Amino acid sequence: MTSPRTHTPGNTPGTHGGRPPQQLDxxxxxxxxxxxxxxxxxxxxxxxxxxxxxxxxxxxxxxxxxxxxxxxxxxxxxxxxxxxxxxxxxxxxxxxxxxxxxxxxxxxxxxxxxxxxxxxxxxxxxxxxxxxxxxxxxxxxxxxxxxxxxxxxxxxxxxxxxxxxxxxxxxxxxxxxxxxxxxxxxxxxxPRLSLLSLVVVPPAVLMTRRVALLRRDITAARQRRMADLHSQVEEGLTVSGATLVKTLGAGSATAARFTATSRDLVDLELRSQLAGRWRMATMQMIFAAIPAVIYLSAGLPVTGNGMSxxxxxxxxxxxxxxxxxxxxxxxxxxxxxxxxxxxxxxxxxxDLPVDIAPPAHPVAVDHDRVRGDVRFEGVSFTHEKDAVSPTRALDDVTLSIPAGTTLALVGETGSGKSTLAGLLSRLHDPSLGRVTVDGVDLRDLAPEDLARIVGVVSQDTYLVHASIRENLLLAAPGATEPELWLALEAAQVSALVASLPDQLDTVVGARGHRFSGGEKQRLAIARTLLRNPRVLVLDEATSALDNETERELQAALDRLMAGRTTLTVAHRLSTVRDAEQIAVLDHGRVAELGDHDALLARGGRYARLVAARDEGVPASALAA
CATH class of the missing domain: 1.20.1560.10 (ABC transporter type 1, transmembrane domain)
Incomplete structure (x- = not known):
C-alpha cells in the first residue's frame, strides 16, 4: 500500500516564489x-x-x-x-x-x-x-x-x-x-521586449526545473527513511510493541536501530539541501542577468524605441x-x-464486492415473539471460493437446536467447529444449504435484526479504547445506568467496576489491557446481556482462562445461557457435558450426535476424546 505523495508549495531559491516541480512516483x-x-x-x-x-x-x-x-x-x-x-x-x-x-x-x-x-x-x-x-x-x-x-x-x-x-x-x-x-x-x-523574453524565459524555467529534479532521488530516500522512523515509533511505543521489547530485552537494540535511522535522516537532509548548489549559483546569475539584458535592450535605439x-x-x-x-x-x-x-x-x-450482502427486502421481525429455533440444513462451506483447489470446511451438516436448548460442538483442530458457529452469526454464508432461526433464512434478515437475535461471546474479547460505559453502550445505546449495573451484576463483574475510582467511566485501555482475561470476558458477557439475544454463540469463551478463573466465569455464563438457545464451542468437558446435544465434528462432517451419556455409551470418537482427557492427554485434542 502506498501513501499519497503531496507537495507543499514553497519558495525555492531562483524561482521567484515558484514551487519546485513535483516528481512522478x-x-x-x-x-x-x-x-x-x-x-x-x-x-x-x-x-x-x-x-x-x-x-x-x-x-x-x-x-x-x-x-x-x-x-x-x-x-x-x-x-x-x-x-x-x-x-x-x-x-x-x-x-x-x-x-x-x-x-x-x-x-x-x-x-x-x-x-x-x-x-x-x-x-x-x-x-x-x-x-x-x-x-x-x-x-x-x-x-x-x-x-x-x-x-x-x-x-x-x-x-x-x-x-x-x-x-x-x-x-x-x-x-x-x-x-x-x-x-x-x-x-x-x-512587443519587442516580449519577443526577447520568449528567448530568455524558457531556458531559465527549464534550468530551474533541472535543479529541482537533482533532489528527486535524495528526497525519495529521505521519505523512505522517514517512513521507517514512523514505523519504529509505532512498533516500539504501543502497548503490544513495548511489551514485546521489554519481554525480549530488546530495548538497547531497538534504540540503536532508531538512532541509526535518525542519523540517516540527518545525512539525507544535508545532501538534499546541498544538492545542485553550484547549479543554483549559476542559475542565480542567469536570473540576475535577465533584467540587465532587458534594461540594455530598452536603452538601445533599435530595441528600446524611446521606452519610458x-x-x-x-x-x-x-x-x-x-x-x-x-x-x-x-x-x-x-x-x-x-x-x-x-x-x-x-x-x-x-468497487469491492460485498460477500455477505444485506437482503434487498428483509423479513420483518417481531423481537418479542422470536423463539430461537435454530436449524442447519445441508450446510456446506468452502474457503476461498476462487482457489484452484478449494477445500470444504463443512460438508453437508444438518443440525437442529430447539429453542432454549444447548448444542455443544467438539472435535479436533480444523474440524469446522468455529466455522459452523460463524455461520450462525453470519460472519460467513454457507456455500450450500441454509441456516434458519424460527424457519427464516439468516440471509433474509436485516443485519440489525440478526445482531439483536444472535449474541456472540468469543475467545478473543475485543474492548475498544474507551470507558467501560461506552463499551457497554455499544450493545444497547439507549441503556440506562441502572440497566448497565444490572448487566454487570449478572456477569459477576459489578464489584470490580464499583471498586474502580472512576467506576463506569474507567478507560479500559488499548484492547482492554487494563483488565485480566477473565475480567474482559465478564465485561463482554455484560455487554451481550444488554442486547438480550434469544440465540447465543459461545466460541471458545473460556479456552484462554485458567481453571480457577474458568470456574468463576462459568456461573456468569450459566446466567447468560439461561432460557436461550445456545451453540457452544469448547474443548473442556466441563463446559459441554450438561448440553442437551453434543455434536462431534470430523473434517467438516457430523461424526456423532447425542448427549454426554449416550455418546459415552456408544464408545465412539467422543468416548475416545473423554478417555484421552482422563488419561492426562492435553486438552488441545478438542481445541478449535
Missing part, C-alpha cells in the same frame, strides 16, 4: 495502469457542487485579470503622475493599486473558503462511503488485508485528495490564467512574475497522474 503510474480511472466517475463526485466550482473558476480568472492592472497603474504613476505633479492622477492610480490588492485578497479568501468547503465535503462523502462499504465486507476480507493498508486509504489517500481538490485543481487554473494574462500584458507594454521608465519597470515586474505560473504548469502532468492514482486507490475499495 512510478507507483502512481503503475496504479493507474492496473486500475484506470474514468473521468466521468471523478466528475460525478463534484456534480453536487458544480455551482460552487463554477464560481471558484470565475474568481480565479477575475483575480488573474484584475492583478494585471497593477503594472499599468505603476506605469501611470512613474511616467505621468510624478513627472507632471498630477495629484488627481496620482491619487487615482495609487487608489487603484490599493483597490486591486484589496479586491484580489478578498476574492482569494472567498476562493479558499469555497474550495476548502468543496474539498472537505467530497472527502467526507468518500471517507464515509469507504468506511461503510468496508464494514459490509466479510471477515475473509479483513483476514487477507493488512489493517495498516485500510487505515492508510481512509486517512492518507483521502487526505491527499484534499490537496488535489483545493491545491492542484485551483493551481492549474490559476497558473494558466495568470500566465496567459501576464503574457498578454507584456505584449501590450512592449514606467513601461520598463512595469514590464520587468511582469517578466519576473511569469516564472511561478510557468513552473506550476510544468507540473500539470505529474499532478494529474498523482491525483488519478489517489482516486484509483479509493475507487478500488469502493
Amino acid at each position: 512510478p507507483r502512481d503510474r503503475a496504479q493507474l495502469a492496473e486500475s484506470p480511472v474514468s473521468l466521468r466517475r471523478v466528475a460525478a463526485l463534484f456534480r453536487p457542487h458544480r455551482a460552487t466550482v463554477a464560481v471558484v473558476t470565475a474568481i480565479i480568472v477575475a483575480v488573474s485579470v484584475i492583478s494585471m492592472a497593477q503594472p499599468f497603474l505603476l506605469r501611470a504613476v512613474i511616467d505621468d503622475a510624478l513627472p507632471h505633479q498630477d495629484v488627481p492622477l496620482l491619487l487615482r492610480a495609487v487608489g487603484g493599486m490599493l483597490a486591486v490588492t484589496v479586491v484580489t485578497q478578498l476574492l482569494g479568501v472567498v476562493q479558499t473558503w469555497m474550495t476548502t468547503s468543496v474539498g472537505q465535503r467530497v472527502m467526507h462523502g468518500l471517507r464515509t462511503d469507504v468506511f461503510a462499504h468496508l464494514q459490509r465486507q466479510s471477515i475473509a476480507f479483513f483476514t487477507r488485508t493488512r489493517g495498516g493498508e485500510v487505515q492508510s486509504r481512509l486517512t492518507n489517500d483521502i487526505a491527499g485528495m484534499q490537496t488535489v481538490i483545493t491545491t492542484t485543481a485551483t493551481s492549474v487554473a490559476s497558473n494558466l490564467t495568470t500566465a496567459v494574462a501576464t503574457a498578454v500584458a507584456m505584449v501590450a507594454l512592449s 521608465i514606467g513601461t520598463l519597470i512595469a514590464f520587468t515586474t511582469l517578466q519576473a512574475g511569469i516564472f511561478r505560473p510557468l513552473m506550476g504548469l510544468l507540473d500539470v502532468g505529474v499532478q494529474w497522474v498523482s491525483s488519478m492514482a489517489l482516486f484509483s486507490r479509493i475507487f478500488g475499495y469502493l
Whole structure:
C-alpha cells in the first residue's frame, strides 16, 4: 500500500516564489495502469457542487485579470503622475493599486473558503462511503488485508485528495490564467521586449526545473527513511510493541536501530539541501542577468524605441512574475497522474464486492415473539471460493437446536467447529444449504435484526479504547445506568467496576489491557446481556482462562445461557457435558450426535476424546 505523495508549495531559491516541480512516483503510474480511472466517475463526485466550482473558476480568472492592472497603474504613476505633479492622477492610480490588492485578497479568501468547503465535503462523502462499504465486507476480507493498508486509504489517500481538490485543481487554473494574462500584458507594454523574453524565459524555467529534479532521488530516500522512523515509533511505543521489547530485552537494540535511522535522516537532509548548489549559483546569475539584458535592450535605439521608465519597470515586474505560473504548469502532468492514482486507490475499495450482502427486502421481525429455533440444513462451506483447489470446511451438516436448548460442538483442530458457529452469526454464508432461526433464512434478515437475535461471546474479547460505559453502550445505546449495573451484576463483574475510582467511566485501555482475561470476558458477557439475544454463540469463551478463573466465569455464563438457545464451542468437558446435544465434528462432517451419556455409551470418537482427557492427554485434542 502506498501513501499519497503531496507537495507543499514553497519558495525555492531562483524561482521567484515558484514551487519546485513535483516528481512522478512510478507507483502512481503503475496504479493507474492496473486500475484506470474514468473521468466521468471523478466528475460525478463534484456534480453536487458544480455551482460552487463554477464560481471558484470565475474568481480565479477575475483575480488573474484584475492583478494585471497593477503594472499599468505603476506605469501611470512613474511616467505621468510624478513627472507632471498630477495629484488627481496620482491619487487615482495609487487608489487603484490599493483597490486591486484589496479586491484580489478578498476574492482569494472567498476562493479558499469555497474550495476548502468543496474539498472537505467530497472527502467526507468518500471517507464515509469507504468506511461503510468496508464494514459490509466479510471477515475473509479483513483476514487477507493488512489493517495498516485500510487505515492508510481512509486517512492518507483521502487526505491527499484534499490537496488535489483545493491545491492542484485551483493551481492549474490559476497558473494558466495568470500566465496567459501576464503574457498578454507584456505584449501590450512592449512587443519587442516580449519577443526577447520568449528567448530568455524558457531556458531559465527549464534550468530551474533541472535543479529541482537533482533532489528527486535524495528526497525519495529521505521519505523512505522517514517512513521507517514512523514505523519504529509505532512498533516500539504501543502497548503490544513495548511489551514485546521489554519481554525480549530488546530495548538497547531497538534504540540503536532508531538512532541509526535518525542519523540517516540527518545525512539525507544535508545532501538534499546541498544538492545542485553550484547549479543554483549559476542559475542565480542567469536570473540576475535577465533584467540587465532587458534594461540594455530598452536603452538601445533599435530595441528600446524611446521606452519610458514606467513601461520598463512595469514590464520587468511582469517578466519576473511569469516564472511561478510557468513552473506550476510544468507540473500539470505529474499532478494529474498523482491525483488519478489517489482516486484509483479509493475507487478500488469502493468497487469491492460485498460477500455477505444485506437482503434487498428483509423479513420483518417481531423481537418479542422470536423463539430461537435454530436449524442447519445441508450446510456446506468452502474457503476461498476462487482457489484452484478449494477445500470444504463443512460438508453437508444438518443440525437442529430447539429453542432454549444447548448444542455443544467438539472435535479436533480444523474440524469446522468455529466455522459452523460463524455461520450462525453470519460472519460467513454457507456455500450450500441454509441456516434458519424460527424457519427464516439468516440471509433474509436485516443485519440489525440478526445482531439483536444472535449474541456472540468469543475467545478473543475485543474492548475498544474507551470507558467501560461506552463499551457497554455499544450493545444497547439507549441503556440506562441502572440497566448497565444490572448487566454487570449478572456477569459477576459489578464489584470490580464499583471498586474502580472512576467506576463506569474507567478507560479500559488499548484492547482492554487494563483488565485480566477473565475480567474482559465478564465485561463482554455484560455487554451481550444488554442486547438480550434469544440465540447465543459461545466460541471458545473460556479456552484462554485458567481453571480457577474458568470456574468463576462459568456461573456468569450459566446466567447468560439461561432460557436461550445456545451453540457452544469448547474443548473442556466441563463446559459441554450438561448440553442437551453434543455434536462431534470430523473434517467438516457430523461424526456423532447425542448427549454426554449416550455418546459415552456408544464408545465412539467422543468416548475416545473423554478417555484421552482422563488419561492426562492435553486438552488441545478438542481445541478449535
